[in-house]
Amino acid sequence: MTPDLIAFFVLALIAIAAALGMLLGRNVVYSALFLVLNFGTVAVFYILLDAPFIALTQVSVYAGAIMVLFLFVIMLLGTETLPVSKALPWQRPLAFVLALILAGEAGYLLFFRKVTSGTIPQPVQTFGSPQAVGQALFNQYLLPFEVTSVLLLIAMVGAIVLTIKEKGGQGK
Amino acid sequence: MFTSTTFLSILPETLILILGVILLIVEPFWKVKDPSSGGDEQRRNAGWLTAGGLFAVLVISVLVGRPGDPTSTFGSSIRFDWLGFFFKMLFIFGAGITALLLMDHEKVGRRGEAYMLLLASTIGMCLMASAADLITLYLAIETTSIPLYVLAGFMLTDEHSTEAGFKYLLFGAMTSAIMLYGFSLLYGFTGTTNLYALADAFKSGQLAAPVMFGLIVLIVVGLGFKVSVVPFHFWAPDVYEGAPTPVSGFLSTASKAAGFAVIARLFLVVFHDVAVDWAAVFAILSAVTMTVGNLLALPQKNLKRMLAYSSIAHAGYAMIGIVAVSKLGITSVVFYLLAYIVTNLAAFGIVMTVGRVTGSDEYDAYRGLSRRSPWLALVMLAAFLSLAGMPPFGGFIAKVLVFAAGIQANYIWLVVIGILNSIVGLYYYLNVLKYVYLFRMEKEDEEAHPIAVTRPYAIALVVLVLGIILLGTVFAPWFGFSNAAAMNLF
Amino acid sequence: MIPINYYIALSAILFTIGALGVLVRRNPLIIFMSIELMLNAANLAIVAFTRVYQILEGQIFVFFVMTVAAAEVAVGLALIVAIFRTKHSINIDEMNNLKG
Numbered sequence: 001m002t003p004d005l006i007a008f009f010v011l012a013l014i015a016i017a018a019a020l021g022m023l024l025g026r027n028v029v030y031s032a033l034f035l036v037l038n039f040g041t042v043a044v045f046y047i048l049l050d051a052p053f054i055a056l057t058q059v060s061v062y063a064g065a066i067m068v069l070f071l072f073v074i075m076l077l078g079t080e081t082l083p084v085s086k087a088l089p090w091q092r093p094l095a096f097v098l099a100l101i102l103a104g105e106a107g108y109l110l111f112f113r114k115v116t117s118g119t120i121p122q123p124v125q126t127f128g129s130p131q132a133v134g135q136a137l138f139n140q141y142l143l144p145f146e147v148t149s150v151l152l153l154i155a156m157v158g159a160i161v162l163t164i165k166e167k168g169g170q171g172k
Numbered sequence: 173m174f175t176s177t178t179f180l181s182i183l184p185e186t187l188i189l190i191l192g193v194i195l196l197i198v199e200p201f202w203k204v205k206d207p208s209s210g211g212d213e214q215r216r217n218a219g220w221l222t223a224g225g226l227f228a229v230l231v232i233s234v235l236v237g238r239p240g241d242p243t244s245t246f247g248s249s250i251r252f253d254w255l256g257f258f259f260k261m262l263f264i265f266g267a268g269i270t271a272l273l274l275m276d277h278e279k280v281g282r283r284g285e286a287y288m289l290l291l292a293s294t295i296g297m298c299l300m301a302s303a304a305d306l307i308t309l310y311l312a313i314e315t316t317s318i319p320l321y322v323l324a325g326f327m328l329t330d331e332h333s334t335e336a337g338f339k340y341l342l343f344g345a346m347t348s349a350i351m352l353y354g355f356s357l358l359y360g361f362t363g364t365t366n367l368y369a370l371a372d373a374f375k376s377g378q379l380a381a382p383v384m385f386g387l388i389v390l391i392v393v394g395l396g397f398k399v400s401v402v403p404f405h406f407w408a409p410d411v412y413e414g415a416p417t418p419v420s421g422f423l424s425t426a427s428k429a430a431g432f433a434v435i436a437r438l439f440l441v442v443f444h445d446v447a448v449d450w451a452a453v454f455a456i457l458s459a460v461t462m463t464v465g466n467l468l469a470l471p472q473k474n475l476k477r478m479l480a481y482s483s484i485a486h487a488g489y490a491m492i493g494i495v496a497v498s499k500l501g502i503t504s505v506v507f508y509l510l511a512y513i514v515t516n517l518a519a520f521g522i523v524m525t526v527g528r529v530t531g532s533d534e535y536d537a538y539r540g541l542s543r544r545s546p547w548l549a550l551v552m553l554a555a556f557l558s559l560a561g562m563p564p565f566g567g568f569i570a571k572v573l574v575f576a577a578g579i580q581a582n583y584i585w586l587v588v589i590g591i592l593n594s595i596v597g598l599y600y601y602l603n604v605l606k607y608v609y610l611f612r613m614e615k616e617d618e619e620a621h622p623i624a625v626t627r628p629y630a631i632a633l634v635v636l637v638l639g640i641i642l643l644g645t646v647f648a649p650w651f652g653f654s655n656a657a658a659m660n661l662f
Numbered sequence: 663m664i665p666i667n668y669y670i671a672l673s674a675i676l677f678t679i680g681a682l683g684v685l686v687r688r689n690p691l692i693i694f695m696s697i698e699l700m701l702n703a704a705n706l707a708i709v710a711f712t713r714v715y716q717i718l719e720g721q722i723f724v725f726f727v728m729t730v731a732a733a734e735v736a737v738g739l740a741l742i743v744a745i746f747r748t749k750h751s752i753n754i755d756e757m758n759n760l761k762g
Contacts, residue, residue, distance in 0.1 A: 016672070053721065105390075141722050143246040144722075150296075159737060162744045338741045338745055349697055356705075357707070
């Protein structure tokens with residue numbers, strides 16, 4: 001076993017354990033922290049996969065911004081522990097079917113696809129660098145990039161609208 | 173890289189965005205400091221601006237922005253063709269009417285942000301209809317959904333509304349995550365995110381049928397949520413009931429049509445040559461959707477819930493056209509959605525108008541409506557008969573077209589189920605009209621309780637009723653447009 | 663070099679855990695976190711595929727997915743706060759004003 005394979009398996013185990021910890025945790029704060037750990041390990045995978053820009057974004061956006069927002073809300077609402085959950089009857093079969101489909105697809109990818117098994121040539125040095133990503137972003141993907149500006153603007157407007165304290169009926 | 177076609181291809185979106193920015197800037201200056209001094213008209217300005225602006229966008233786009241031969245612009249993220257264009261015009265029309273209906277909604281209509289969210293959602297829908305790339309498509313779907321989550325939960329003082337918003341968000345986010353996984357596998361199998369390149373990839377290298385089937389299931393989960401076909405319809409009745417009525421109307425019409433626009437492009441272009449008989453899957457979905465929607469609509473006593481189930485059923489009818497996988501099929505879907513948008517918006521417009529006065533959406537609130545407000549009752553008659561598929565209204569032609577497409581494609585059993593379902597539908601639509609025309613208010617003189625129709629509602633309802641009748645009588649031009657849109661997929 | 667399909671398998675496992683979380687847990691915050699985990703798993707798969715094809719498309723896709731996730735979280739958490747303000751509880755079992 002080569003060192004990078006060992007590293008991969010250790011990291012993968014951490015990622016899966018963190019995900020399970022998030023899923024099974026009784027305390028929401030622990031769940032959130034487990035999720036941060038999971039996002040962190042995934043960021044390391046991104047570096048291994050020659051995507052340094054995405055790895056940095058992952059850390060700053062996901063682990064940094066999104067999870068902090070979660071923790072903020074948890075602390076604001078003060079609901080660290082919540083009662084034991086009950087599942088709705090129709091959810092379990094649905095979950096089972098979904099898991100089956102995913103396992104099937106993953107198995108197919110693992111064993112039967114040529115593309116994903118076997119060796120892949122090392123990409124050029126600048127692959128996935130911020131410069132390369134930026135150039136693609138502002139040339140071929142200009143329109144989607146502009147759309148995200150609309151998306152973020154309305155997320156901002158929406159969040160303000162939903163959390164503003166209304167004084168006296170519908171006025172401001 | 174940038175030619176005039178490039179800009180024309182996103183003309184409606186650009187204009188709507190400009191309108192939204194103007195709205196955000198101007199709206200604070202229109203706020204009236206003291207609400208008691210009769211500043212009502214002034215505060216409605218935001219609504220007039222949005223509705224007027226959207227109709228201006230519609231006119232400008234039709235005059236200047238018509239597509240020629242299908243072309244791809246913006247590094248192939250956008251397909252500029254009649255299919256996208258026709259759907260865009262539908263969404264803009266729907267949003268304009270929704271803005272009119274929002275204006276006199278007590279808790280929503282007086283706040284400019286609501287119109288901004290409506291406009292942003294419309295931009296997302298327009299991009300959904302023309303997206304030619306998985307990246308653009310995913311972004312467009314989310315840009316459509318996120319403002320709608322906020323709009324559904326807009327009434328902060330009403331716990332039904334905020335819960336509706338959150339339920340909608342949970343289902344929406346989860347189904348779109350599943351769809352995203354489907355997209356990632358699509359990309360993984362082919363190495364491209366462009367829809368037309370994907371189509372070429374599937375033409376040459378076939379994937380094994382079970383794998384393709386799994387992939388299609390993952391994608392159908394996300395789109396099924398948008399159009400609310402049956403296994404993914406749980407959210408619809410709750411959300412429609414809890415959300416502000418005009419928003420429910422928008423959700424059940426434009427948002428659903430946007431889902432169908434994506435289904436049509438995705439399945440007829442990308443999955444046209446795959447080894448899986450997805451049409452059969454859609455046939456089963458369609459049959460189940462029609463039946464479940466109609467049967468659950470039967471026992472309802474709340475008009476908004478009934479319309480929610482009926483809109484699920486209508487998704488089933490429209491899907492027959494997709495199942496047909498033919499030019500006539502897609503033409504019929506486009507025409508069906510056109511008729512459905514006009515008709516269902518009218519139905520929700522009436523719920524809004526009556527609900528504003530009576531404060532209730534139960535059937536009982538509609539007792540004696542024909543005496544309280546004869547014109548409103550007539551509008552309701554037209555809308556509900558059109559929903560039921562009666563001539564001479566638009567809904568009739570639309571149903572005939574989808575059934576014809578189904579028969580042409582040899583799905584006789586599906587058409588039979590569709591016709592049986594229409595009969596069930598007729599029963600519960602007529603049941604509501606029974607309350608309107610036959611039942612009386614208890615121990616009250618109806619004529620002493622007229623239902624006031626404010627100016628924006630009057631405009632919206634008149635436009636919609638004219639539309640319903642026009643679609644049912646002079647249908648040739650509309651059929652022509654639908655046909656032109658469908659041609660772009662073959 | 664680690665074979666790419668290991669990454670895909672890992673992403674499928676993470677995605678399944680996320681899906682199970684959404685379907686089985688009742689705490690809205692945990693459900694929401696599970697959705698983030700699902701998005702994250704999809705992202706991992708996309709980046710892994712990008713490594714195979716060596717076209718930047720995939721990384722751009724992931725960048726946009728992150729933006730969408732941020733917007734979705736902002737709106738979703740705002741909705742949770744709004745519900746909490748009106749009800750002072752965020753257990754989804756108590757969301758029974760609207761029957762499914």
